Amino acid sequence: MPITKAVLSKEDIESLKIKKKSKSKTRILGSIFSLLVLLIVYLCVGCDSSNSTFYFFRIFIIVINVFIFMGSLKDVNFYNDLKEKQKYVGTVKVKKKEYFYDDESNYESYVVNFDEWRIGNKSFKEDFWNIINEGDEFYVEQAVNSGFILKLEKDKKDFKIGLIW
Incomplete structure (x- = not known):
């Protein structure tokens, strides 16, 4: 039997929702953790945002959050699956x-x-x-x-x- 399209069952829809939710939760927790690290570094350098250590961490956290955001764009495919079924x-x-x-x-x-x-x-x-x-x-x-x-x-x-x- 060749590959054909079919309608998602209720179990399939639930599986997709669980997968989408777990990926979203992981991204949100990763973003919160990275921002907490930035806050801790900021407090450790004496609230001096011009400090080179803080500058390095700020760039690092921005890059991490950009990748987290780009990863969330992949979730659009899960939304499309749930919409098109x-x-x-x-x-x-x-x-x-x-x-x-x-x-x-x-x-x-x-x-x-x-x-x-x-x-x-x-x-x-x-x-x-x-x-x-x-x-x-x-x-x-x-x-x-x-x-x-x-x-x-x-x-x-x-x-x-x-x-x-």
Whole structure:
């Protein structure tokens, strides 16, 4: 069955709302924390805003908050998903499995490349990656705008829990 569009179920809508809310809460807490750090540094330098330490932290906090703001623009896709209530549904095949190892950071990455561009490449935990073979077919449900995976199953086994976000 090729990938087609379908209407989001009530459970899908709740999943999207929870994901959007948790991302928003994380951003707000990050912004508040960074501003508290700036306030603490300001008080530590004796309320001297011309101090070079305060100047450095002020620039640093501004940059952090700009990135937080830019990240919030990504939430527009979640809003669009909730407004349009559309998802992609169908089966996809595993095109290729890849393993990457970085010597410097001692980081391992287990990636599965799917044959559908909308799904793309997904990183899995090692134990899930080991039971996936090239050519395996997965049933997938994915939000249209945000790309949030709602369901990823093979032989009635849930592989969504094995994804690394």
